[in-house]
Amino acid sequence: MRPLRRFLPALLLLVWLAVGAVGGPYAGMLSDVAENDSAAFLPTSAESTEVQRLQRQFADTGAVPAVVVAERPEGITPADRAFLEDARSRLADADVTAPGVSPVLPAPAADAALRLVAPVAGDPGESVERIRGMLARAPAGLDVYVTGPAGRVADLSEAFSGIDGLLLLVAGSVVAVILVVVYRSPLLPLLVLLSAVLALGLASFVVYLLADGGVLALNGQSQGILFILVFGAATDYALLLVSRYREELREVPGRRDAMLRAWRGTIEPILASAGTVILGVLCLLFSELNSNRDLGPVAAIGIAAALLASTTFLPAVLVVFGRVAFWPFRPHRGTRKPESEGVWGRIAGRVDRTPRAVWLLTTVALLVPAAFLPQFEASGTAESELFLERVESVAGQEVLAEYFPGGAGAPTVVIADADATGAVLRATRAVDGVAEAEPTGTA
Incomplete structure (x- = not known):
């Protein structure tokens, strides 16, 4: 058993590096299996x-x-x-x-x-x-x-084609800055980001295979959310594990023993958090909107990949680096615990002493903005507003709207039985705003 504990971190690192080598390229290939036509966003029952x-x-x-x-x-x-x-x-x-x-x-x-x-x-x-x-x-x-x-x-x-690299760059940069501020270490954020990148590679690989096989549908919206979700979840789980690992390094001399105690102390809340999110996003399967329903399994796969990487790869790489990962503030056995001091230490102490007052005040604070919920109006977004820059299709649609009847660019299609063609044409032409109506064929 002890030899297994000695070589398990290295084995996990090799496995995840192989996963990254195989799955990583698929993060840039998701656009090849994404569908961005209107049917990919509309309800099936529409x-x-x-x-x-x-x-x-x-x-x-x-x-x-x-x-x-x-x-x-x-x-x-x-x-x-x-x-x-x-x-x-x-x-x-x-x-x-x-x-x-x-x-x-x-x-x-x-x-x-x-x-x-x-x-x-x-x-x-x-x-x-x-x-x-x-x-x-x-x-x-x-x-x-x-x-x-x-x-x-x-x-x-075209707009969604560059979303992979852009979102990855923006998400990685923001997370890196936050992690440097939180950990005050140049190396530790890189290890956490590497864990998130490997999780994204695994999630992209699975989503690509399922989308290519027709098991689930992927669109540009789900693709972009997947990137952000994996980075956010992997970073969140890493905060719990790394914080507990640093505490344990002050209690025990061995880095393997410290990680084992940290892993046991955080696995339950991490599993509970991931499980809650996975079940929550899978509720989107009950949505009538295709874009929402397809997002459910894609997001669940992303969360599962972040969970797997954060509970296997990250512990392994932290064991390999040990206290060096926290440089220049390496935690040694018997050193003071700064998290119990300063402003945050006082806040934690106040919460611990008066938990009832804290949750009552926070509940009231959250109910105030929640009271404005009935005033929320969602009137939808026009397709022209989906673009940050002026594109040719939007400019052309404006020209069409100026010189030609509405619907010249995308005429309304009415499908009816062949023997009802005359009645349907008369009813359609009688509708106010209809410029012309003509039959186009029979099935």
């Missing part, structure tokens, strides 16, 4: 989601409409029309579009804009990028945009 499902019966391709809109405020010229007509011909012959590229249509109220609709086949991100490249050489003064559902999906994918 009528619009059902329409998207039924639309697949009308066409074998999963075509998404891309809307090309061109604007010249002082008036469209013959050269502009020729450019759009030529672009339409090239789009109709290109392999990035599905059959059914529309004619070039002028704005009904002003001769300042043109538009055409091109169904995009394949990945909208790659297809829209190629379409924008084909339209790059527009006549001087003519502003050309690719918008519509395909344009928004492409811009969303």
Whole structure:
């Protein structure tokens, strides 16, 4: 048993380094299996989601409409029309579009804009990028945009594509600063961050395999939250373990014995905390919103990975480094306990002496902001507000809204039985605000 205790930390380090080598690259590959179309966020029971499902019966391709809109405020010229007509011909012959590229249509109220609709086949991100490249050489003064559902999906994918590295950098930097302030050691924060990075590698590996296999759905929102959640949970659990380990190093001479006592003293609260969070996020499985429901298992996997790394890898690496990890304030046996002194020591003593008064005061303090909860209004966020910077799909949608009827970029689709086509058309055209309604086909 004693030889096992001697070599167990080194064995755990080797296992986790292997996990990091295999799982680490998958953190940057999650975008490949993420879905950011509207169906990934809408409730499964929503009528619009059902329409998207039924639309697949009308066409074998999963075509998404891309809307090309061109604007010249002082008036469209013959050269502009020729450019759009030529672009339409090239789009109709290109392999990035599905059959059914529309004619070039002028704005009904002003001769300042043109538009055409091109169904995009394949990945909208790659297809829209190629379409924008084909339209790059527009006549001087003519502003050309690719918008519509395909344009928004492409811009969303582009916005989420850099989220991995950015979130990892920001989260790591913030956590590193906090840990340096808390631990007052340059080495210990690096060990804690390494534990979080390995946990993220494990979580990314598992989430990638499940998403790629169709077991769970991943979107950019869940992907970003996963990164933050793993770093936050791993750091939280590390605070408990490291603090207890430092206390035990002042009580016992051996670092292995100190870690064993620290691990036994913290494993229960860490397990309770992780278990509570995992059960809490799994409650999202009961949400009707797809984005929330899919977040549940992704977040649970992240918490489980943080728990595993914090209770196996971190203890092992702390044993290997021993008291050196706390340099320059190394805890030696018999040294004073600074946590019982100073401001925080006095606060802890006051809480210990008057626990009832403390929890009553904190409860009242929390109830005051909670009283404003009934005034909370969630009216939703427009897709244009999802971007921090002005993107082409948003700019194009604004041009469409200015010159063309509402819905020109993303027309409303009504699906009904074929024998009810006439009645549905009459009812739809009678709705105030409907510019036109036409049948498009039968299943």
